[in-house]
Amino acid sequence: MRREGLYDTHLIGWRKSATVGARDALQPRKPDPRDEEIAELRARAERAEADPNRTRTALEIVGKAHELLEKLSESTGTPKPPQR
Numbered sequence: 233m234r235r236e237g238l239y240d241t242h243l244i245g246w247r248k249s250a251t252v253g254a255r256d257a258l259q260p261r262k263p264d265p266r267d268e269e270i271a272e273l274r275a276r277a278e279r280a281e282a283d284p285n286r287t288r289t290a291l292e293i294v295g296k297a298h299e300l301l302e303k304l305s306e307s308t309g310t311p312k313p314p315q316r
Contacts, residue, residue: 233239
């Protein structure tokens with residue numbers, strides 16, 4: 233080992249490093265602030281994707297209500313308001 237420039241102190245240091253590394257690897261990880269930000273951005277993206285569907289549904293309901301009111305006004309003989 234001496235011919236290669238390796239000494240017992242190198243081995244001791246490597247063993248200590250390996251022990252510390254293994255101990256650190258088994259410790260619970262501290263939460264990364266980026267993980268929280270990623271979760272928040274994913275939630276915002278899901279809400280943004282759901283919003284157009286909600287708007288489309290609301291517009292369909294308003295359109296159907298408008299059709300119903302037109303039919304009701306036609307059946308009572310009420311004149312249509314002028315188109316803009």
